[in-house]
Amino acid sequence: MTDALSRLLETRDWLLTDGATGTNLFNMGLTAGDAPEMWNLDHPERIRALYQGWVDAGSDIFLTNTFGGNASRLKLHGAEGRVRELNRAATEIAREVADKAGRPVVVAGDMGPTGEIMAPMGTLTHEAAVEMFHEQAEALKEGGADVLWVETISAAEEFKAAAEAFRLAGMPWCGTMSFDTAGRTMMGITSAEMVKMVGKLPHQPLAFGANCGVGASDLLRTVLGFAAAGPERPIIAKGNAGIPRYHEGHIHYDGTPELMAEYAVLARDAGATIIGGCCGTMTDHLRRMREALESRPRGERPTLEVIAEKLGGFSSAGDGTGADEPAARRGGRRGRG
Amino acid sequence: MADDEIILSELDDEELVAQMFDDLYDGLKEEIEEATHILLDRGWTPYDVLTKALVGGMKVVGDDFRDGILFVPEVLLAANAMKAGMTILKPLLAETGAPRVGKMVIGTVKGDIHDIGKNLVSMMMEGAGFEVVDLGINNAVEKYLDALETEKPDILGMSALLTTTMPYMKVVIDTLKEKGIREDYIVLVGGAPLNEEFGRAIGADAYCRDAAVAVETAKAQVARRHNVGAGAR
Numbered sequence: 001m002t003d004a005l006s007r008l009l010e011t012r013d014w015l016l017t018d019g020a021t022g023t024n025l026f027n028m029g030l031t032a033g034d035a036p037e038m039w040n041l042d043h044p045e046r047i048r049a050l051y052q053g054w055v056d057a058g059s060d061i062f063l064t065n066t067f068g069g070n071a072s073r074l075k076l077h078g079a080e081g082r083v084r085e086l087n088r089a090a091t092e093i094a095r096e097v098a099d100k101a102g103r104p105v106v107v108a109g110d111m112g113p114t115g116e117i118m119a120p121m122g123t124l125t126h127e128a129a130v131e132m133f134h135e136q137a138e139a140l141k142e143g144g145a146d147v148l149w150v151e152t153i154s155a156a157e158e159f160k161a162a163a164e165a166f167r168l169a170g171m172p173w174c175g176t177m178s179f180d181t182a183g184r185t186m187m188g189i190t191s192a193e194m195v196k197m198v199g200k201l202p203h204q205p206l207a208f209g210a211n212c213g214v215g216a217s218d219l220l221r222t223v224l225g226f227a228a229a230g231p232e233r234p235i236i237a238k239g240n241a242g243i244p245r246y247h248e249g250h251i252h253y254d255g256t257p258e259l260m261a262e263y264a265v266l267a268r269d270a271g272a273t274i275i276g277g278c279c280g281t282m283t284d285h286l287r288r289m290r291e292a293l294e295s296r297p298r299g300e301r302p303t304l305e306v307i308a309e310k311l312g313g314f315s316s317a318g319d320g321t322g323a324d325e326p327a328a329r330r331g332g333r334r335g336r337g
Numbered sequence: 338m339a340d341d342e343i344i345l346s347e348l349d350d351e352e353l354v355a356q357m358f359d360d361l362y363d364g365l366k367e368e369i370e371e372a373t374h375i376l377l378d379r380g381w382t383p384y385d386v387l388t389k390a391l392v393g394g395m396k397v398v399g400d401d402f403r404d405g406i407l408f409v410p411e412v413l414l415a416a417n418a419m420k421a422g423m424t425i426l427k428p429l430l431a432e433t434g435a436p437r438v439g440k441m442v443i444g445t446v447k448g449d450i451h452d453i454g455k456n457l458v459s460m461m462m463e464g465a466g467f468e469v470v471d472l473g474i475n476n477a478v479e480k481y482l483d484a485l486e487t488e489k490p491d492i493l494g495m496s497a498l499l500t501t502t503m504p505y506m507k508v509v510i511d512t513l514k515e516k517g518i519r520e521d522y523i524v525l526v527g528g529a530p531l532n533e534e535f536g537r538a539i540g541a542d543a544y545c546r547d548a549a550v551a552v553e554t555a556k557a558q559v560a561r562r563h564n565v566g567a568g569a570r
Contacts, residue, residue, distance in 0.1 A: 022499060022500060022501050026500065026501045030501060031448075034448065115452070115453070180529055181405070181409075181547075183405075186409050186453070187408055188409065243532060244500055244535065245532075245534060246507075246534070246538040246539065280500075328406070330362060334359065334360070
């Protein structure tokens, strides 16, 4: 246990991670059409300000500006040959900011999905996905990331490919999936199924969980689902600050700092150890989350009713783990093995 | 098990269509191809095979997707099987001048490279009998305008998966308004971070939560347009 995150996990019973990279960069002037990763080289001072904001707000862990930094995503900006330099640059800036923090702050090298559908349904093979993730992982490692962090994944196959890449890079890692479709991932994975899938990985993550999705309430329902499945690893909760609203040419999320503070406390009560925000979560939210986690005592595991009452309702009646689920898929007349 | 040995050609029409619904549901491409040929050989018009067998079967898939019973992998397999049937029917439909359900131009907006959701909508729209022109990802407003002019669709569909790219939908809609052609098209928008309120705020005709809703909305909007058009004449 020599990595920075494991050391923090040994001494603390909750950790605060960061908020939204995209929403913040958009506010700093990123326009639709720009790849945020280009700013790691073109506007390093803005990326430094983004990271510094998290550290000043009390983050124990923050993610690098490299979500779309794999070859598949960069290709759409004609930059598939720049994976190494863009990821390294992002991580080097992060390393500087973290090392000056005056307390232990973990740099998590962020990796998002490839954006492609994996075989046999789609065209991306396991080997090609591993190669892409591995290329990015090595660059983040070179730049000085403490851990690697894959997020917003919807297919089990893609999550496994990332895990394999982390093994090849010899790096500790965390991974989250996005549960945005009736409480499941887009590809139909439930919270309980993710726990099972993660448990079987040969290269185990330090922590696993959920990010993004549909608002804070849904995310906590997913955390409850993880906890009920009895996972062996700490749970990550990184939910959106409410729902995006469009106002006078700008997108803003309707979750207030107060709501996110409530969410953070509930997330911890629900069983999460690493808590943060995703889209729409700004430094004000994060500061309030930190205050709440420090000042408020742990409570009982919240029920769905309590979550709905405090944070608002859910996007769907069930999430695929309960008994009151919609009918199972129709049975055909052909035998289905 | 005897059930494993279904011989498609021995089924009567009604049983065969029911079996095609099942086989679409299970994403069995070869079985759908075989059944499509059988119905054509039995004298069915290509249009009937399309609407009664394939579109009918995809409606079940769409309903279960909407209701959270099926998920993307199953829908992709079903759409793939449907597409195999369509490949057989397409040239025949063109020859026979079968009626058209409607036409859609669809694309992910500029700066956004996500296409899983958009592809799903394309497939489900084709599954419902629409003609779909897919512009792919990262489309600037000029690309949309060119396609609208050359394809003359009923519907313009735009997709975005990022909060940073969704405002671009408004850029496209505002440009349509400036050019005075906004009312010539039904504009449907979709994507994970969107919602109904956003759709209204930017001036789209509708926000579609998922591919199944997109199909239902497209059908309803096209029907309403035709009615309005007929009334005006």
